[in-house]
Amino acid sequence: MRAEILAVGTELLLGQIVNTNAQYLSRGLAELGIDVYYQTVVGDNKERLIQAIEIARGRADLLVFTGGLGPTLDDLTRDALAEYLGLSVELHEPTMEKIVSMFAGRGGAFVESNRRQALLVKGATPLRNDTGLAVGNALRVGETCYLLLPGPPREMKPMFDNDGSAWLKEQLGPALTLHSVMLKFAGIGESGLEDLLIDLIREQRDPTIAPYAKEGEVAIRVSTKASDAEEASRKLEGALTEIRGRTSAYLYAEEDVPIEAMIVRKLTEQQRTLTLAESCTGGMVSELITTIPGSAVVFLGGIVTYSNGMKLKQLGVPEALLEGPDAPGAISPETAAAMAEGMRRVADSDFAVSITGNAGPAAAEDKPVGLVYIGLAERGRETRVEKLQLSGDREGIRVRAAKRALYMLWLSLSGRG
Amino acid sequence: MRAEILAVGTELLLGQIVNTNAQYLSRGLAELGIDVYYQTVVGDNKERLIQAIEIARGRADLLVFTGGLGPTLDDLTRDALAEYLGLSVELHEPTMEKIVSMFAGRGGAFVESNRRQALLVKGATPLRNDTGLAVGNALRVGETCYLLLPGPPREMKPMFDNDGSAWLKEQLGPALTLHSVMLKFAGIGESGLEDLLIDLIREQRDPTIAPYAKEGEVAIRVSTKASDAEEASRKLEGALTEIRGRTSAYLYAEEDVPIEAMIVRKLTEQQRTLTLAESCTGGMVSELITTIPGSAVVFLGGIVTYSNGMKLKQLGVPEALLEGPDAPGAISPETAAAMAEGMRRVADSDFAVSITGNAGPAAAEDKPVGLVYIGLAERGRETRVEKLQLSGDREGIRVRAAKRALYMLWLSLSGRG
Numbered sequence: 001m002r003a004e005i006l007a008v009g010t011e012l013l014l015g016q017i018v019n020t021n022a023q024y025l026s027r028g029l030a031e032l033g034i035d036v037y038y039q040t041v042v043g044d045n046k047e048r049l050i051q052a053i054e055i056a057r058g059r060a061d062l063l064v065f066t067g068g069l070g071p072t073l074d075d076l077t078r079d080a081l082a083e084y085l086g087l088s089v090e091l092h093e094p095t096m097e098k099i100v101s102m103f104a105g106r107g108g109a110f111v112e113s114n115r116r117q118a119l120l121v122k123g124a125t126p127l128r129n130d131t132g133l134a135v136g137n138a139l140r141v142g143e144t145c146y147l148l149l150p151g152p153p154r155e156m157k158p159m160f161d162n163d164g165s166a167w168l169k170e171q172l173g174p175a176l177t178l179h180s181v182m183l184k185f186a187g188i189g190e191s192g193l194e195d196l197l198i199d200l201i202r203e204q205r206d207p208t209i210a211p212y213a214k215e216g217e218v219a220i221r222v223s224t225k226a227s228d229a230e231e232a233s234r235k236l237e238g239a240l241t242e243i244r245g246r247t248s249a250y251l252y253a254e255e256d257v258p259i260e261a262m263i264v265r266k267l268t269e270q271q272r273t274l275t276l277a278e279s280c281t282g283g284m285v286s287e288l289i290t291t292i293p294g295s296a297v298v299f300l301g302g303i304v305t306y307s308n309g310m311k312l313k314q315l316g317v318p319e320a321l322l323e324g325p326d327a328p329g330a331i332s333p334e335t336a337a338a339m340a341e342g343m344r345r346v347a348d349s350d351f352a353v354s355i356t357g358n359a360g361p362a363a364a365e366d367k368p369v370g371l372v373y374i375g376l377a378e379r380g381r382e383t384r385v386e387k388l389q390l391s392g393d394r395e396g397i398r399v400r401a402a403k404r405a406l407y408m409l410w411l412s413l414s415g416r417g
Numbered sequence: 418m419r420a421e422i423l424a425v426g427t428e429l430l431l432g433q434i435v436n437t438n439a440q441y442l443s444r445g446l447a448e449l450g451i452d453v454y455y456q457t458v459v460g461d462n463k464e465r466l467i468q469a470i471e472i473a474r475g476r477a478d479l480l481v482f483t484g485g486l487g488p489t490l491d492d493l494t495r496d497a498l499a500e501y502l503g504l505s506v507e508l509h510e511p512t513m514e515k516i517v518s519m520f521a522g523r524g525g526a527f528v529e530s531n532r533r534q535a536l537l538v539k540g541a542t543p544l545r546n547d548t549g550l551a552v553g554n555a556l557r558v559g560e561t562c563y564l565l566l567p568g569p570p571r572e573m574k575p576m577f578d579n580d581g582s583a584w585l586k587e588q589l590g591p592a593l594t595l596h597s598v599m600l601k602f603a604g605i606g607e608s609g610l611e612d613l614l615i616d617l618i619r620e621q622r623d624p625t626i627a628p629y630a631k632e633g634e635v636a637i638r639v640s641t642k643a644s645d646a647e648e649a650s651r652k653l654e655g656a657l658t659e660i661r662g663r664t665s666a667y668l669y670a671e672e673d674v675p676i677e678a679m680i681v682r683k684l685t686e687q688q689r690t691l692t693l694a695e696s697c698t699g700g701m702v703s704e705l706i707t708t709i710p711g712s713a714v715v716f717l718g719g720i721v722t723y724s725n726g727m728k729l730k731q732l733g734v735p736e737a738l739l740e741g742p743d744a745p746g747a748i749s750p751e752t753a754a755a756m757a758e759g760m761r762r763v764a765d766s767d768f769a770v771s772i773t774g775n776a777g778p779a780a781a782e783d784k785p786v787g788l789v790y791i792g793l794a795e796r797g798r799e800t801r802v803e804k805l806q807l808s809g810d811r812e813g814i815r816v817r818a819a820k821r822a823l824y825m826l827w828l829s830l831s832g833r834g
Binding site for chain 2: 059
């Protein structure tokens with residue numbers, strides 16, 4: 001099946017929002033084994049929308065729309081498709097009842113235009129909207145399938161993942177679907193990882209091996225088409241075993257989770273606690289750790305020591321390290337170690353990680369931009385310090401330093417470092 | 418002039434990356450007074466690319482391409498356009514020299530395929546690439562203009578902003594361009610702001626008034642077309658004065674900067690210092706403040722007290738507040754005040770802001786998810802505490818609490834609260 005994604009909305013053409021829906025749907029369709037050949041964005045204009053439908057129908061047999069199902073007169077997708085197909089629209093009673101009762105519950109007067117959100121193109125299957133009001137539409141006319149989804153991602157995603165995918169699977173019939181495993185890596189860059197796996201990537205056929213990279217994180221998706229999970233796992237196993245063997249020092253998860261989630265999981269399993277002493281990252285590592293629900297059990301807290309005074313007073317970093325002509329200064333391995341040890345002592349935690357460095361934009365203490373030291377103090381072990389020379393802008397340096405600190409901690413928690 | 422943006426790249430159709438280029442270009446073209454009618458994404462396939470060019474030429478007079486200018490055989494944009502127009506391609510010598518000398522400088526062997534990055538469609542104006550190798554192409558054939566830009570945003574953006582925009586302005590001739598002012602608000606939601614301005618938004622013609630919203634931040638863009646900055650400022654002034662008058666308690670900047678930048682600016686002007694004591698936001702406010710270059714002068718540091726032990730020990734919060742059956746607990750106005758005062762005392766800063774609350778997912782201390790207290794201790798003033806009941810998921814609650822804390826601080830720094 002060949003798909004085209006049509007995003008409807010003038011706000012996209014004005015650049016007010018990014019079309020993240022197209023990415024989400026492209027991935028989701030790929031997982032169902034459906035190839036996406038085009039993505040189109042068109043404004044809230046019925047004539048141009050109908051022209052776009054006409055073009056898409058000529059080159060795809062599945063048209064997935066996002067946007068234009070809301071209550072206002074600018075929301076034209078359903079009307080345009082009905083007009084193009086020569087079909088009427090009809091009221092979907094359960095959605096209408098939900099809208100009316102929602103307004104009653106809020107104590108507000110029912111606004112007539114909301115009726116539009118309960119309309120279906122005649123013959124369409126309704127798609128449930130658990131996070132909003134507009135009902136989705138799924139329709140097959142001849143050999144062409146049409147899927148109408150809302151524009152807001154928080155409504156579109158669950159509708160596609162639930163009723164939308166289920167309907168598409170029915171249309172596809174018993175066929176091979178895409179199964180994949182996401183491998184997440186830390187402590188290595190995209191090109192370093194590619195070097196380790198270059199022959200596998202070059203010779204890949206089935207399964208496919210696709211690298212992904214975001215700021216400070218690298219992932220590889222290993223995928224195959226199979227009729228069920230068991231066949232898929234048999235087909236994937238060889239490649240996974242080979243990759244695991246070559247990358248064990250960096251492979252922190254076989255699911256799409258950030259490294260901070262694995263750290264909270266390992267600390268919880270090992271019943272150990274963590275504290276953080278951050279300078280140039282300014283609280284970023286604390287912030288990442290505390291995004292994870294349940295982190296409160298293992299993360300006692302942290303200190304952001306942006307001034308030397310805070311380093312002296314809160315962490316007990318010796319003044320001789322920070323001040324005086326011959327002192328190593330705040331950005332030094334000695335201070336990184338003293339910060340981590342001071343933090344661990346003050347809070348009596350099992351681990352304390354420290355970060356001190358120069359994120360730019362200007363040199364500090366005559367230390368170059370990008371010079372960062374990470375300290376790791378661990379109960380019962382000698383404190384370790386790692387020196388980094390990072391490149392990039394201020395935010396890039398901060399993110400990479402934070403991710404590197406998490407990697408050091410993960411190595412220690414998994415008995416690798 | 419009507420434009421269509423064509424992004425070329427199979428990685429977009431696979432959902433591996435988001436098409437942020439389309440947003441950037443849509444905004445940039447709008448600022449030049451050029452309307453974007455369609456955005457199209459097509460894969461690295463010459464036949465389909467030529468079909469997409471054919472369709473776009475029938476409905477637009479400016480085609481802006483991103484991607485497909487690189488060295489590999491998958492990079493087809495220039496070849497496809499040349500074939501479609503029946504033109505040859507020719508080598509752009511200065512780009513070729515730059516590529517050769519870059520390889521020489523790296524000590525690597527010149528790879529022949531890189532020659533492709535120096536090719537121009539015959540008759541095209543070269544567009545300088547300061548951040549990469551591939552030269553851009555700008556070409557007018559009859560009434561249709563073609564702009565070929567690289568795919569990586571760090572190459573595409575400067576090329577569009579510099580040579581690309583300049584070339585487009587030449588094609589447009591002396592015309593009206595879009596001038597706009599971005600107004601940034603804090604402490605108020607999108608709907609609250611719309612209520613204050615509803616008549617202006619409804620009756621808008623020229624200038625236009627467009628609201629924007631991101632998590633925890635609201636902005637309004639006031640725009641008009643004018644022949645120069647002076648005329649624009651005359652046309653914008655009335656609407657700006659009216660909006661300023663109605664929103665002064667929330668309007669923190671008339672440029673597109675985050676509120677943390679304004680806070681660092683005001684602290685610097687007033688030569689005052691700040692510290693932070695964060696619980697449920699886990700270092701997010703520190704992280705935001707330290708994204709701003711120069712924050713080290715005014716931000717002394719912060720303490721993330723995720724455990725009661727840290728609150729007691731580091732901030733001197735009285736044990737009676739935290740423990741015992743009748744204690745108000747960690748999530749209480751008393752503890753918020755004690756955290757802020759303790760932090761200010763410990764670091765001797767002019768301001769200290771504290772945040773304590775329950776970001777979810779489960780109730781804590783029998784306090785509901787979303788209950789947050791913010792404390793503001795200021796040298797020479799009584800400590801203030803604000804109670805919030807926020808909705809949303811864990812991350813949403815944390816972001817809104819952090820932004821609200823920054824808003825309280827901004828009010829105080831600007832003599833409004």
